Amino acid sequence: MKAFLLDIDGTMMLGSEPLPGAVEFVRWLRAEGRPHLWLTNNTSRSRVAWLERLEAAGFEPRPHELYTSGDATVAFLGTLDPLPRVYLVGPAALHAEFEAAGVVLTDEDADTVVIAYDVELTYAKLRRAALLLQAGAAFYATHPDVTCPTPEGPIPDVGSFLALFETACGRRPRVLGKPEDTMVTGALERVGVAAADAVMVGDRLLTDIAMARSAGLTSCLVLSGVTSGEELVNAPIQPDEVCPSMIEVLAWAQRLSGSPAS
Numbered sequence: 001m002k003a004f005l006l007d008i009d010g011t012m013m014l015g016s017e018p019l020p021g022a023v024e025f026v027r028w029l030r031a032e033g034r035p036h037l038w039l040t041n042n043t044s045r046s047r048v049a050w051l052e053r054l055e056a057a058g059f060e061p062r063p064h065e066l067y068t069s070g071d072a073t074v075a076f077l078g079t080l081d082p083l084p085r086v087y088l089v090g091p092a093a094l095h096a097e098f099e100a101a102g103v104v105l106t107d108e109d110a111d112t113v114v115i116a117y118d119v120e121l122t123y124a125k126l127r128r129a130a131l132l133l134q135a136g137a138a139f140y141a142t143h144p145d146v147t148c149p150t151p152e153g154p155i156p157d158v159g160s161f162l163a164l165f166e167t168a169c170g171r172r173p174r175v176l177g178k179p180e181d182t183m184v185t186g187a188l189e190r191v192g193v194a195a196a197d198a199v200m201v202g203d204r205l206l207t208d209i210a211m212a213r214s215a216g217l218t219s220c221l222v223l224s225g226v227t228s229g230e231e232l233v234n235a236p237i238q239p240d241e242v243c244p245s246m247i248e249v250l251a252w253a254q255r256l257s258g259s260p261a262s
């Protein structure tokens with residue numbers, strides 16, 4: 001176990017608060033000199049806003065330690081030739097981030113639609129995206145999560161938006177965040193280890209754990225987010241390790257690494 005990829009929502013944080021054991025886990029990683037990467041599908045906020053949020057929660061993140069499905073999407077769009085003209089359904093902060101990274105965004109003559117976690121979604125945006133899709137625009141989504149866990153309960157995320165577009169337009173996108181290759185390849189490059197040397201810790205079977213299993217990472221499911229112990233029993237995707245919270249993940253990691261409890 002050379003490096004840890006850490007999901008944020010439902011794993012390390014719930015809303016703006018750190019979950020029990022999460023801050024201690026990151027402190028242990030730093031003390032051990034083991035690299036980690038914050039790996040989130042949540043494109044409702046920009047990289048800068050994520051780093052501020054992690055800082056406020058007490059994690060002391062460094063910019064290179066954050067990799068979002070927005071980063072994976074920007075990297076993928078940059079490999080296309082010719083470069084796409086993108087209609088982005090996403091919040092203003094994500095628009096600014098994509099443009100700063102060189103993605104051509106347009107409201108008018110787009111040939112590509114990208115759906116992100118738009119917490120500023122309006123009917124006008126739904127209308128524009130649907131008309132572009134019906135006219136044959138290429139179709140991508142930053143991630144497939146149907147809901148996002150919050151302290152008040154799960155709320156609609158990109159996967160729910162995609163169900164709307166499938167109903168309205170009969171189109172399904174290519175997804176670029178977890179659990180897809182685009183995300184795990186970018187993340188492992190960033191953290192500089194092979195898949196076999198990395199551990200993915202997350203709360204969602206269909207993204208975090210599915211990605212770890214298909215790419216050959218060790219997977220650890222925490223039950224502090226969207227997955228219940230009951231759901232896990234009959235699930236087709238099973239993690240290598242299951243922990244109630246990050247408190248037990250820390251104990252598990254310390255056991256595996258032969259490091260005494262701090």
Ligand SMILES: [Mg+2]
Binds near residue numbers: 007009010011202203
């Ligand atoms: Mg999560």
